Amino acid sequence: MSPHRPPLVARVLLRLLLPWALHDAFAGDLEERFHRLAQTDPGRARRKYWGDVLSPTVLRFRSEARGMPLPPGSSPGSARGDGIVKSVMTDLKFAVRTLMKAPSFAAVAILSLALGIGPNTAIFSLVNAVMLQDWGVDDPEKIVDIYNLTDRGEYFFNGYRTYELISEGTSDVFESVAHHSMYSGRFGTGSESELILGEMVTGNYFEVMGVQAAVGRTFLPEEDETLETHPVIVVSDDFWRTRHGSDPGLIGQEIRLNGRPYTVVGVAPGDFRGRLAPGVGTDFWVPFSMYPHLSPGKLNSGDLTITGRLRDGVAPGQGVAAVATVGTRYDEQLNLENPDRRGSFALIGVSLADVKLHPNFDGILTAIAALLFVAVGLVMLVACVNLAAFLLSRAVDRRKEMAVRVAMGAGRGDIIRQLLVESLLLAGIGAAFGLVLGQVAMQMLVGIELPIPIPLELEVGLNLRLVAFTAATAILAAVLFGLTPALEATRAPVAATLRDEAGSTGGRKKVGVRGILVASQMALSTVLIFGAALFVRSLQSASDMDLGFDTRSGAVVKVETTSNEYTVEERVRFIDELTLRLEQQPMISSFGFTARMPLDLGTTNMAFDVPGVEPPPNQNRHVLEVAGVEPGYFEAMQIEVMDGRVITSTDAEDSERVALLSKVAADRFWPNESPIGKTLLPNRDGSDPITVIGVVDNVKIWSLGEAPRPYMYVPYRQGFQQAAFSVVATGNGAPADLAGLIRTEALAIDPNVFLTTVGTMEDHLGYVLFLPRMGAAMLTFVGLLALVLACIGLYGMVSYGVSRRTREMGLRLALGADRRSVIGMVLKSGFALIAVGGAAGIVLSLGLGRLIEGFLVGVGAFDPLALLAAPLLLTAVAGLATYMPARKASRVDPVQALRSE
């Protein structure tokens, strides 16, 4: 006989479909053929088996079996031949009655399931909102986004030159090519103003996306042809509804954007929220030709996303290939123009149908989503195991009922079906509660204010997809936790059970199965707690990390002057005036301006030559990130000066150009000597050299996890007068008060100046700590939930064991055992499970730790504290869950106990 067996699921299905009386003979026929085929081709055997099980003729068995003369040995009742729907309805009614008779069991079961399913629906709705949303465009498979492919394989934005190249070079594959870039604009005036996220787009943008205005119109071609002549704007449906009460009269009206009136020409349809990211709604679109007003440096900013719409009949692959060719051709041209050129240029096209959020982030987001799903999936597994254990002991208690039903003619299939209907009912109710719970959790999660200046609008409400997911989870749970006990329940010999012969020994055996279940729960909980502990440790190390600057006492105020249309001179004048005012404040002891705060978004680079130092491979020149700062900055930030001097007021616009380097930057250029007095040459002809005047400590620039980054500081007024800058200040006062003071002084200079942030250094760091915090909070919640569920399981099992052994306990006590030894006996059984489960959990954790290592900051996957914390917490909580029934057992009254059976 072949070692293969027919597929389990098919066998179970067959049992459910066939009348009991016919099952064995028919299943035997199929199995016989299966084994014959499996000897030569197991795959074919399985396929044939499935084919026979799924054949429609199988459904005719019940009607054919009606009125059939039954051979001896088969039970008469189940061949009654009523339709499967009718019998399921009967089962359902019966299940409702049964559960109503055991309300506390039903309540615990439903609660357990709700707690298990809730987190799953919450995470699903989050993932759904972030990753599974439509872009709201027409034919996404005809849309190709074009990125600049960097040496490191990242998808980067493009410059305007690339847009021209693509438009010229791909007209055979693309009907039309647009570009668009993120732009946050200031709406309203004075202190009423508000920063809103939008996009600057070409005139054909809506045409390329295949989006038509819901009200009014989109842009006309001429509105993007001449610079600054058409201040027009299209707003989102959401903007129109929430800010203008869906007033159709808005079309043709003017709204103020960055201080100038723009005429509203249309409202976009509700399902189109721009191309930034699904879930991150943009609220307005303005023609790119308005950039001289909105963002004067736009043409050179290199932050464009280029998008083409494929011509009819052109496959996405052809579009992608055409894009790559344009890139290669341009690269070759650059090589011809400059034979000494290092580095390369490449373009890459991506079909929008393949993009979830952004090609750079889809990978990491998928990983985060997977991690979250694994965590909540484990919680559900723990909940399911709980239910399986409950149902198992219930099945033991109900064995007599089952035996009676079998004796009355019910088939095994009927009983299994009945029990499955019961668990489906439980799962259904549990899932409904879980859905509600998940929604509540999600609303709370989304309600958390993000530490970024732009509001995210995630659509986490109920939707069909979410309900379908929950239903699928519930069915899975029902089958998971319902099938084992159902199969178990029908295995007992009928006559013996009725005669009460399958007494306590059978019960002991079931406790054994439950023991395995409970131990596995302990293992799963250990894994989750371990994961949570790692994230908590990671958060702790992130918060304690030395960032290279003071993270506690400072105030941070960010100023944005584009919308005031300040000239460069006006920016400097504003800073000078604010400097004078702040110097007179006794509360403020040090302050400074910078064009970029550490750990902010955005960057400015500077390219230069260093006499005697070769540029890195693949680059023609040295490139460093740079921030323009004003005197006092390093003192206010408490960044340590390691060599030389800092920038002072003598480093003015027209004096010698100077710079400070971070420690790693200095070491990179001059590893063995002091860099003070060395020169950097920003211009190829050697004019305007920059002298290095000092070295400062390394500071975290982009993220907490980064290696020390080479960085450069130059005087703000020596050519780095960016429109947005920040003031940092320390002094004798609460940081928030200092910030308030700066705000008052700034508004006193110009009441119309736009302060995008008025807060503390801790607020500023909230952004970088946000993800570690969320990770730690969510995993801790999930881990504790699993632990609670597992302990409910453990408690249930131990007390069940105790209740079955009441007689034995009574006897022991009557024979002189002291209460402590009874407690010890019960504790021992509980702790054996905890120990086995905990040990297995640690082994699993060691394997799984590697998978989340990439999410951790400053802690390894084998963090000893986390490894210690998980089993300790488990032992403490689970120990309590064991102790309670143990104490109850020791209080058994021997006389009562002996009389009880």
Added chain:
Amino acid sequence: MAGPDPSDFEQQVLLAVWRLNKNAYGASVRDEIETRTGRDVAQGAVYVTLVRLEKKGLLRSNLADPTPVRGGKAKRFFVITATGIDGVRSARRTMDRLWEGLPEGVEG
């Protein structure tokens, strides 16, 4: 026999059971039909037909002891009854009458 003649597939099943003579059960009947007609048939169709024919009294069945090759499941053996034999014969006669006078092997 009373009632209408058995259908084509019923005849095939009856004949297979008759041929197999005491060794007729679901799987063997299916094999017999498949080898003789060269066509695949579903086990469900065979079995439903066996049960229906038993109900009509054309077949009789009894359950044998379980065998390991079938996962410990018992075989249900079928034998043809006198009524069953009458049934297939009657069906054949009906066909013969319809064939009478028609040339063999010529396209109509």
